[in-house]
Amino acid sequence: MLDHIxxxxxxxxxxxxxxxxxxxxxxxxxxxxxxxxxxxxxLVVTAGMYFxxxxxxxxxxxxxxxxxITLPIGSLGVISVDYALAVDGISFPLVLLAVIVLFAGxxxxxxxxxxxxxxxxxxxxxxxxxxxxxxxQDFFLFYLFFEFMLxxxxxxxxxxxxxxxxxxxLKFFVYTFLxxxxxxxxxxxxxxxVIDPVETARLVGMLGLEDVIPVETIPxxxxxxxxxxxxxxQMVHTFRFSYLADADNxxxxxxxxxxxxxxxxxxxxxxxxFWFLFIGFAVKxxxxxxxxxxxxxxxxxxxxxxxxxxxxxxxxxGYGFIRIVxxxxxxxASYSTVPLAILGMVSIVYGGFNALGQNxxxxxxxxxxxxxxxxxxxxxxxxxxxxxxxxxxxMVSHGILxxxxxxxxxxxxxxxxxxxxxxxxxxxxxxxxxxxxxxxxFFASLGLPGFSGFVGELFTLMGAFQSTTLPxxxxxxxxxxxxxxxxxxxxxxxxxxxxxxxxxxxxxxVLTDLTLRExxxxxxxxxxxxxxxxxxxxxxxxxxxxxxxxxxxxx
Numbered sequence: 327m328l329d330h331i332x333x334x335x336x337x338x339x340x341x342x343x344x345x346x347x348x349x350x351x352x353x354x355x356x357x358x359x360x361x362x363x364x365x366x367x368x369l370v371v372t373a374g375m376y377f378x379x380x381x382x383x384x385x386x387x388x389x390x391x392x393x394x395i396t397l398p399i400g401s402l403g404v405i406s407v408d409y410a411l412a413v414d415g416i417s418f419p420l421v422l423l424a425v426i427v428l429f430a431g432x433x434x435x436x437x438x439x440x441x442x443x444x445x446x447x448x449x450x451x452x453x454x455x456x457x458x459x460x461x462x463q464d465f466f467l468f469y470l471f472f473e474f475m476l477x478x479x480x481x482x483x484x485x486x487x488x489x490x491x492x493x494x495x496l497k498f499f500v501y502t503f504l505x506x507x508x509x510x511x512x513x514x515x516x517x518x519x520v521i522d523p524v525e526t527a528r529l530v531g532m533l534g535l536e537d538v539i540p541v542e543t544i545p546x547x548x549x550x551x552x553x554x555x556x557x558x559x560q561m562v563h564t565f566r567f568s569y570l571a572d573a574d575n576x577x578x579x580x581x582x583x584x585x586x587x588x589x590x591x592x593x594x595x596x597x598x599x600f601w602f603l604f605i606g607f608a609v610k611x612x613x614x615x616x617x618x619x620x621x622x623x624x625x626x627x628x629x630x631x632x633x634x635x636x637x638x639x640x641x642x643x644g645y646g647f648i649r650i651v652x653x654x655x656x657x658x659a660s661y662s663t664v665p666l667a668i669l670g671m672v673s674i675v676y677g678g679f680n681a682l683g684q685n686x687x688x689x690x691x692x693x694x695x696x697x698x699x700x701x702x703x704x705x706x707x708x709x710x711x712x713x714x715x716x717x718x719x720x721m722v723s724h725g726i727l728x729x730x731x732x733x734x735x736x737x738x739x740x741x742x743x744x745x746x747x748x749x750x751x752x753x754x755x756x757x758x759x760x761x762x763x764x765x766x767x768f769f770a771s772l773g774l775p776g777f778s779g780f781v782g783e784l785f786t787l788m789g790a791f792q793s794t795t796l797p798x799x800x801x802x803x804x805x806x807x808x809x810x811x812x813x814x815x816x817x818x819x820x821x822x823x824x825x826x827x828x829x830x831x832x833x834x835x836v837l838t839d840l841t842l843r844e845x846x847x848x849x850x851x852x853x854x855x856x857x858x859x860x861x862x863x864x865x866x867x868x869x870x871x872x873x874x875x876x877x878x879x880x881x
Contacts, residue, residue: 329390330390331371331374331375331378331388332388332390332411332412332413332461333390333411334371335368335371335372335421335425335457335461336411336454336457336458336461337454338364338367338368338371338454339364339365339368339428339450339451339453339454339457340450340451340454341364342360342361342363342364342365342450343446343447343448343449343450343451343454344447345360345364346360346361346443346446346447346450347443347447349443354439354442357442357443357445357446357447358435358436358442358446360446361432361435361446361449361450362432362433364450364453365425365428365429365432365453366429368425368428368429368453368457369425369426369429372421372422372425375388375413375418375421376422379413379418379868381415381867381868381871382871383871384414384415384871384872384874384875385414385872385875386412386413386414386463387412387413387414387418388411388412388413389410389411389412389463390409390410390411390412391408391409391410391411391463392408392409393406393408393409394407394408394409394464394467395407400559401558401559402558402559402563403521403558403559403560403561403562403563404525404529404561404562404563405517405563406522406525406562406563406564406565407464407466407467407565408463408464408467408564408565408566409464409467410462410463410464410467410566410567411461411462411463412461412463413460413461414872415868415869415870415871415872415873416645416648416649416718416869416872416873416876417460417461417645417649418868419718419721419722419865419868419869420460420641420645420718420721420722420725421457421460421461422722423637423638423641423721423722423725423726424456424457424460424638424641425457426725426726426851426854427633427634427637427638427725427726427729428453428456428457428634428638430633430637430729430733430847430851431449431630431631431633431634431637431729432446432449432630433843433846433847434629434630434633434733434736434847435449435628435630436843437740438486438628438630440486441485441486444481444485445482445485445486448478448481448482449478449482449630451474451477451478452475452478452479452482452634455471455472455474455475455478456471456475456634456638456639456642458470458471459471459472459475459642459645460642460645463566463567463568464565464566464567465513465516465517465565465566465567465570465650466513466517466565467565468567468650469506469509469510469513472506472509472642473506475639476499476502476503476506479498479631479635479639480495480496480498480499481495482627482628482631483495483498483623483626483627483631484496486627486628486631487626487627487628487631488625488626488627489626490622490625490626491626491627493622493626494619494622494623494625494626494627495623495626497618497619497622497623498619498622498623500619501609501616501618501619502609502610502619504609505605505606505607505608505609505610505616506606507606508602508603508605508606509602509603509606509607511599511602512599512602512603512606513565515581515582515595515599516565516570516582516599516654517563517564517565518563518580518581518582519576519577519580519581519582519583520563520564520569520570520575520576520577520580520582521547521551521556521561521562521563521564521569521575521577522562522563522564522566522569522575523543523544523547523548523551523569523575524539524543524544524547525562525564526547526551526556526560526561526562527539527543527544527546527547528562529560529561529562530547530550530556530560532546532547545574548574548575551574551575551577551578552574552578554578561577567649567650567653570653570654571653571654571879581595582595582596582599584596584657596655596657596658597658597661599655599658600651600655600658600659600662601662603646603650603651603654603655604647604651604662604666606646607642607643607644607646607647607650607651608643608669609643610639610640610642610643610646611640611643611644611647611699611702611703612640612643612696612699613643613669613670613673613699613700613703614669614672614673614676614677614696614700617673617677617696620640620692620695620696621689621692621693623635624636624688624689624691624692624695624732625686625688625689625692629732629733629735629736629739629740630736632688632732632735632736633728633729633732633733633736636691636692636695636724636725636728636729636731636732637725637726637728637729637732638725640695640699640724641721641724641725643699644699644702644703644706644717644718644721645721647702647703647706648706648714648717648718648876652706652709652880653876653880656880659709660709660795660880663707663708663709663793663795663796664707664795664796664797664800666703666706666707667703667704667707667708667790667793667796667800668800669700669703670700670701670702670703670704670705670706670707670804671700671704671800671801671803671804672700673696673697673699673700673703674697674700674701674704674804674806674807675697675700675803675804675806675807675810676696676697677693677694677695677696677697677698677699677700677807678693678694678697678806678807678809678810678811678813678814679810680693680696681693681694681697681810681811681814682810682813682814682817684747684814685746685747685748686745686746686747687735687738687745687746687747687818688732688735688739688745689745690747690814690818691728691731691732691735694731694771694811694814694815695724695728697807697810697811698720698724698728698771698779698811699724700804700807701716701717701720701782701783701786701787701804701807702717702720702721702724702786703717704717704786704787704789704790704800704801704804705717705720705785705786705789705790707790707793707796708786708789708790708792708793708796709793709795709877710789710792710793710877711789711870711873711874711877712785712786712788712789712792713785713786713788713789713790713792713793714789714869714873714876714877715785715789715866715869715870715873716781716782716783716784716785716786716787716788716789717786717789718865718869718873719778719781719782719785719862719865719866719869720782720783720785720786721782722778722782722858722865723770723778723779723781723782723855723858723859724779724782726778726851726854726855726858727767727770727771727778727779727851727855729851730763730766730767730848730851730852730855731767731771733844733847733848733851734760734763734764734767734848737760737840737844738750738760741836741837741838742829742831742837744830744831746830747818747821747822748821749829749830749831750821750822750828750829750830751821751822751824751825751826751827751828751829752823752824752825752826752827752828753822753823753827753837754823754824755826755827756827756837756838756839757837757838757839757840758839759839759840759845760839760840761823763840763848763849763852764819764823765819765823766852766855766856767852767855768815768816768818768819769815770855770856770859771811771815772808772811772812772815772816773808773811773812775859776856776859776860777855777856777859778854778855778856778858778859778862779855779859780859781858781859781862783808787801787804787805790804
């Protein structure tokens with residue numbers, strides 16, 4: 327079973343979705359129990375992986391690889407798609423985050439009582455797709471998971487969302503789908519430009535099907551490739567991440583070869599491919615100005631889907647920047663550090679100013695996510711160990727905190743169906759436990775020392791200040807985002823929780839404190855943000871060696 331533990335993480339929620347879809351009952355409670363059981367098993371398997379994971383190993387671990395699609399296409403060579411899964415210090419923290427947030431989301435879905443069979447089946451399909459994105463080591467496989475998760479998310483917003491759910495779902499789908507098309511174009515270009523040296527060695531007769539691969543085989547095939555000694559029909563093209571990231575596997579004269587002479591509108595085609603990939607993942611992060619789908623999606627989505635959207639889906643954008651955009655186009659990324667950092671800075675400041683002007687609690691948190699994800703882009707653009715480690719840490723920290731913030735908003739909305747900040751005052755007197763946990767989430771999100779939010783922002787800014795390519799004014803202006811975060815979180819906290827108790831519609835709604843289920847959801851998330859805030863080594867010990875090896879591989 328340990329040989330296929332990563333496959334289990336994908337299969338369990340997909341089998342759970344099938345069980346929900348075909349379960350011979352009409353009792354809503356059965357669907358909830360099946361979904362919860364699947365996520366509990368997922369949590370147990372991931373906990374086992376945590377103890378199997380070697381923090382000192384900078385490479386990929388728990389790998390699974392098998393041939394999936396092999397298709398000869400004549401003079402164009404052979405198409406090869408592998409079912410390849412693995413984790414390293416860059417992806418494993420995000421897998422842990424995904425399972426925690428998905429588990430929290432399924433518990434917060436307990437009150438869903440409309441089309442429950444469809445809801446929980448779609449939720450589990452989404453869970454498998456999201457986790458698959460972090461595990462995939464083949465671009466084709468990654469793209470399948472990346473695209474497939476759009477479908478359940480579209481229906482989860484469009485069928486169970488608020489009054490403008492159809493508009494929000496369509497906007498989410500269109501933005502993300504258009505970004506995905508740009509990624510697809512580059513993926514095809516990479517496939518046409520890269521060979522699998524191992525499978526090519528087998529096709530030319532250097533290796534048998536069962537032979538152990540000698541160390542000298544891959545350099546020999548790469549040398550033959552550079553000298554033009556391999557016929558086109560003997561080339562096995564690939565989507566494997568490890569081969570796409572190695573410049574020696576690129577076919578001389580191909581579209582995306584490092585020495586490519588192809589230009590479009592006087593721009594190098596590799597630079598265009600880099601920006602296509604960047605835009606595709608920038609939509610998901612999201613980065614200003616392709617962020618406008620996010621506030622609408624958050625406001626209209628049901629609370630559990632907002633939790634998953636902010637807690638996990640945005641992180642696929644950041645992960646794509648590190649693993650794919652910078653990993654496959656390191657030179658183009660190094661040339662573009664200043665515009666990338668400026669986009670990060672603009673997202674930080676613009677998101678902060680917009681959050682400061684909101685009166686809808688959910689919309690304020692959505693714009694704060696734009697601001698906090700700007701720190702992720704800034705850390706990645708820095709191209710330093712501190713910046714990349716800080717970006718990964720920030721993604722994990724924001725995933726926990728945004729899940730907590732949207733769950734807290736959901737607690738209030740479930741009682742009153744009202745998210746307007748101006749309609750509440752003095753909630754501390756009627757909801758003291760809710761007030762304490764909201765305070766933890768707010769203070770952690772604004773970057774108070776002792777919480778995870780402080781560490782993530784500190785390291786991304788440290789990385790930006792230490793970068794040799796970024797002008798110092800970019801991280802200096804980015805610190806304004808921390809000031810703005812203090813402004814909108816403290817103003818909201820003071821407005822809603824202090825003073826004499828008052829609620830605009832208190833005659834028709836009774837505000838009560840947290841239930842046992844709500845505390846079971848929120849308290850563990852609060853503990854996690856404090857724990858990794860005080861002991862950041864829990865994450866940095868995982869990410870550090872992998873990030874160092876990643877940076878060395880780009881040089």
